[in-house]
Amino acid sequence: xxxxxxxxxFLFSFALLVPAGAVEPLIRAHAHNDYENPRPLLDALDCGxxxxxxxxxxxxxxxxxxxxxxxxxxARTLETLYLAPLRERVRTNGGRVYAGGPTIILLxxxxxxxxxxxxxxxxxxxxxxxxxxRFADGVVEPGAITxxxxxxxxxxxxxxxxxxxxxxxxxxxxxxxxxxxxxxxQLVPLVSDNWTKVFGGKWAEPMPPEVAAxxxxxxxxxxARGQRIxxxxxxDTPAVWSALRGAGVDLINTDRLTELxxxxxxxxxxx
Numbered sequence: 001x002x003x004x005x006x007x008x009x010f011l012f013s014f015a016l017l018v019p020a021g022a023v024e025p026l027i028r029a030h031a032h033n034d035y036e037n038p039r040p041l042l043d044a045l046d047c048g049x050x051x052x053x054x055x056x057x058x059x060x061x062x063x064x065x066x067x068x069x070x071x072x073x074x075a076r077t078l079e080t081l082y083l084a085p086l087r088e089r090v091r092t093n094g095g096r097v098y099a100g101g102p103t104i105i106l107l108x109x110x111x112x113x114x115x116x117x118x119x120x121x122x123x124x125x126x127x128x129x130x131x132x133x134r135f136a137d138g139v140v141e142p143g144a145i146t147x148x149x150x151x152x153x154x155x156x157x158x159x160x161x162x163x164x165x166x167x168x169x170x171x172x173x174x175x176x177x178x179x180x181x182x183x184x185x186q187l188v189p190l191v192s193d194n195w196t197k198v199f200g201g202k203w204a205e206p207m208p209p210e211v212a213a214x215x216x217x218x219x220x221x222x223x224a225r226g227q228r229i230x231x232x233x234x235x236d237t238p239a240v241w242s243a244l245r246g247a248g249v250d251l252i253n254t255d256r257l258t259e260l261x262x263x264x265x266x267x268x269x270x271x
Contacts, residue, residue, distance in 0.1 A: 023048040025101040026264045030230060030251040035065045037257065040081045045089070047261040048098070051105040051251050054082055055151070058117040063124065067111075078121075082106060083128050090131045090144045103133065103142050105190070105251075107169065109151040118154035125165040135164040140186055148190050159187055172198050175221045185226045190251070192230040203235050207243060219248040238263050 027050035034052045037043040044052050056063045056078050063078040086097065086106070093099040110117045125132060125147060133146040149158070150169035158168055170188035196202055198218075199211055207215075222229040228250035234240050236254055241263055244252050254260040 023098065024265060025098045025104075026050055026261060027102055027104075028245065028250060028252050029257075029260055029264055030105075030107070030253050031257060032232065032253040032255055033067060035076070035081060036067070036255070040065070040076075041085060043257055045097070047257045049104075049257065049261075050102065051107060052082070053107040053109060053150075054078060055109045055111050056117065056121070058112045058120050061120065063117070063120055078108065079124060083124070086145060087128055087131055095131075096144050103144060103146055106145050106147050107190075108147060108149050108166070110149060110153065111151055114152040114154040115157055117152065118149065118157055121149070121166065122161075122164075129165055132165045133167070135161075135167060135186060137162060138186060146189070150192060159184075170227070172218065175218065175225070175227075182225065188227065190228045190230060191222050192232065192251075195231045195233045197233075198231070202233075203240060205239065212247070215247050215249075222250075223248065 023046060026048045029047070029049040030051040030053065031037070031044040031049045032053055033055065034040055034044050035054050040054075041052060054065050055067050056065055057069060057072055058064075059072060062074070064072040064074070065076045065078055065081050066072045089097055096102075097104050108121060110121075131144045133143040134141040147166040148169050149166050153168050155168060158164060158166070167189050168183075168187055170183050170191040172191060172193045174183035174188055174191055176182055199214065204211070219229055230251035230253065231244070231249065232253050234244070234253065236256055238259070241252050241254075241260060245264075252260065252264075
């Protein structure tokens, strides 16, 4: 039994170490609901993904990973599935998730009450501060991983923190608020929203001119403020990925990791 456990740990460690230098980092690839993949985190890293999403629920002080309450298991925590293995990977690769590669995003989608869940998350992130992007008094110190809080966001609590180890996922209204000023890009470096809500209907091909014009305006508005932009609830197909990439959308959602990896790798080499 002990021999089997040691062998399994060897395989797990080997999976963490080997792919890092062999894959091409793809900063536009976003692993939607990553925890539903056969190997959470590891499948996305093997494909070079630059953004990885995990849904969390606060249960008895633990941040459990899963889409719904019925999916939760005590052993599947944000720490065990994501933070701890990422720290080992960063240590192995000289301070980066991909050796010599860019900062990646860990998008934490909060499913339970915002303030209490963020308090628990903040305490956990402080234990992993060495590898995380740090936000302090208007200064951003990039790390190997930028944590971005989505879903139920404790905006007020995050906005007044002197030191944070997470930023916040915004919504389209943060680009041009009708009253007051748009969100601070250091607090909200990413804007994500539901395609159907923003554009008033499901994806249509060919894309109507008014939809294409609105999409370009939103992308331009985000980029002008130094923010990235992402949409969910879009069809998971190469034709849609191509349209989003062509419009300048920064993160492309997928549940089809290898297919998007192959698509973006080919596109990146296309003149």
